[in-house]
Amino acid sequence: MANVSSTADEILRCARSLIIGGGYNGFSYADISGVVGIRKASIHHHFPSKVDLVRAVVQRHVEEAAAGMAALDRHHPDPADRLRAYARYWAECVRDPANAFCVCALLASQIPVLPEEVVVEVRSHFRALSDWLTSVIQEGAKQGRLNLSCDARAEAEVFMAAVHGAMLSARAYGDDAAFRTIVTRLIDRLVADHDEPTKRAAPGA
Amino acid sequence: MANVSSTADEILRCARSLIIGGGYNGFSYADISGVVGIRKASIHHHFPSKVDLVRAVVQRHVEEAAAGMAALDRHHPDPADRLRAYARYWAECVRDPANAFCVCALLASQIPVLPEEVVVEVRSHFRALSDWLTSVIQEGAKQGRLNLSCDARAEAEVFMAAVHGAMLSARAYGDDAAFRTIVTRLIDRLVADHDEPTKRAAPGA
DNA sequence: GACGGCCAACCTACTGGTTAGCAGGCTGGC
DNA sequence: GCCAGCCTGCTAACCAGTAGGTTGGCCGTC
Numbered sequence: 239m240a241n242v243s244s245t246a247d248e249i250l251r252c253a254r255s256l257i258i259g260g261g262y263n264g265f266s267y268a269d270i271s272g273v274v275g276i277r278k279a280s281i282h283h284h285f286p287s288k289v290d291l292v293r294a295v296v297q298r299h300v301e302e303a304a305a306g307m308a309a310l311d312r313h314h315p316d317p318a319d320r321l322r323a324y325a326r327y328w329a330e331c332v333r334d335p336a337n338a339f340c341v342c343a344l345l346a347s348q349i350p351v352l353p354e355e356v357v358v359e360v361r362s363h364f365r366a367l368s369d370w371l372t373s374v375i376q377e378g379a380k381q382g383r384l385n386l387s388c389d390a391r392a393e394a395e396v397f398m399a400a401v402h403g404a405m406l407s408a409r410a411y412g413d414d415a416a417f418r419t420i421v422t423r424l425i426d427r428l429v430a431d432h433d434e435p436t437k438r439a440a441p442g443a
Numbered sequence: 444m445a446n447v448s449s450t451a452d453e454i455l456r457c458a459r460s461l462i463i464g465g466g467y468n469g470f471s472y473a474d475i476s477g478v479v480g481i482r483k484a485s486i487h488h489h490f491p492s493k494v495d496l497v498r499a500v501v502q503r504h505v506e507e508a509a510a511g512m513a514a515l516d517r518h519h520p521d522p523a524d525r526l527r528a529y530a531r532y533w534a535e536c537v538r539d540p541a542n543a544f545c546v547c548a549l550l551a552s553q554i555p556v557l558p559e560e561v562v563v564e565v566r567s568h569f570r571a572l573s574d575w576l577t578s579v580i581q582e583g584a585k586q587g588r589l590n591l592s593c594d595a596r597a598e599a600e601v602f603m604a605a606v607h608g609a610m611l612s613a614r615a616y617g618d619d620a621a622f623r624t625i626v627t628r629l630i631d632r633l634v635a636d637h638d639e640p641t642k643r644a645a646p647g648a
Numbered sequence: 649g650a651c652g653g654c655c656a657a658c659c660t661a662c663t664g665g666t667t668a669g670c671a672g673g674c675t676g677g678c
Numbered sequence: 679g680c681c682a683g684c685c686t687g688c689t690a691a692c693c694a695g696t697a698g699g700t701t702g703g704c705c706g707t708c
Contacts, residue, residue: 245687260556263468266663279666280688288664335555346615347552350540351465364615387632392624395612396632399625402611403604410551410569419597420604427592427601427632450653471697482655487699489653655704663696668689675684 246284248274254295255336261348262292262356289353292345296359299341303363307370317378318429321397325421328401332408332417339409343402364398371397375428384428393428400424451489453479459500460541466553467497467561494558497550501564504546508568512575522583523634526602530626533606537613537622544614548607573599580633589633598633605629 252273256265267278267288274281285291306327314320331337342363349357371394378384386393404420457478461470472483472493479486490496511532519525536542547568554562576599583589591598609625 260468260553261466263465264553264556267665268662276687277689278664279690282665283687283689286665339552342615343611344552346611347544347549348465348469349614349617351469361615361617364612388628392628395621395625396605396628399608399612400601400605401608403606403608406548406551406607407569407600407604409554410547410566412554412566416600420600423593423597423601472699473696483698484656484700485654488655491699493698649708651706651708653705655702657701659698659700661697661699663694665695666693667691669691670689671687673684673686675682677682678680 245274245276245280249276249281249284249291250295250298253291254299254341257292257295257341258337258339258344259335261344262352263348289355292353293355293359296341296345296356296363300359300363300366304366307366316383317374317381318383318425320374321378321425321428325401325418325425328405329414329418329421332405332414338414339405340402343405368394368398378428386428397424397428450479450481450485454481454486454489454496455500455503458496459504459546462497462500462546463542463544463549464540466549467557468553494560497558498560498564501546501550501561501568505564505568505571509571512571521588522579522586523588523630525579526583526630526633530606530623530630533610534619534623534626537610537619543619544610545607548610569603573603576602583633591633602629602633 249270252270253265256269256273259265267281270276270281271278281291285294310320310323314323328340332339342360345352345356345360346364349360352360368391372391375384375386375393375397376390379386379390401421401424404417404424407420408414408417454475457475458470461474461478464470472486475481475486476483486496490499515525515528519528533545537544547565550557550561550565551569554565557565573596577596580589580591580598580602581595584591584595606626606629609622609629612625613619613622
């Protein structure tokens, strides 16, 4: 909402990248203190408990994701292009170690040991992303730009799962190109299922 | 290799389910001590350090996975059936909270904070699984049972990513049915791409 | 008597969190 | 104009609890 102080902002950004690195139990207040150049107690001043901090990180991610999806909707009238732009965005993130995973996807893997407050935020992100992908795919099908092999919701769930799994594979292989390969395949299959089996030639085709 | 003592075995099983719950930093020796009914020091007797313990868990998982894939090869001559059996196996695991994730997939998400010894084991599992899926899909394509939209390796990478992502979605939604939905779609698309768009009628079709 | 399995007691480092308090900026009242 | 009062941002010092790990020794058995 209101713009928070730059220190709280820095703490959030730092916590975010630490979570992306190793999840909820993979970092401590001391880690943040070291990076931001502030004492542990000062972090507690901005975020009383670790739960508050992580929840704030996730909430911000959810907001930014919503804004990002809205921006994609605005800038890419063609649903196929919208999916490609979404993929490009994440491909760029995956290159940067501090950004190489979706905060919510990473936290989702640790849900059994996560505080409930964080779980609900993570869940809401999955719902929002699935909803958006469903709408994009639905629109693409209506316009004849995308070829679905089942209903849009199911197609969207497969898409989302594959994107998250691709982040995992990139990390496991230690090779960010793995992400791009998988996601490109995924989109090609949706966009050019019948006429262009392996590669898209030109956007207007 | 040689069958270890039942205590070491219990420790391994316990550590495994704890890792599945929250990853490398999501459990402690005290947690295991509580569940197995043994003192912390005794765990160190069997596994000198946490790295040794987790590496052993992953190594066992890799071995069991190899055995499982070999068994699927033996019991299911039809590659499409083999993929379905693989999916069924994991669908069953996902129902059980102590088994609801692939140990290697979960650890892969935390690679940046993992000791190198564990990382190499995790990586080798991803390679082995990708190799096996590639061989199954290749064989299915040769036999005309599967319809590929790209080369078998790429198809296998998409498949593996989607399966891992489906585990994540099931966890995020708190609904193990989400896993089955996604993976069923995924296989249907491979098996019955052209003649049965949404649902497989009978195995012999 | 050597060895495998186990444990009590202990260790150091670090965890998330609290407390009391300081410096500086902004306010209102005189 | 000035000062009291308050708020924000920050910190040193401290806390109890827990992390992974070590030591020395007990007990059975082969």
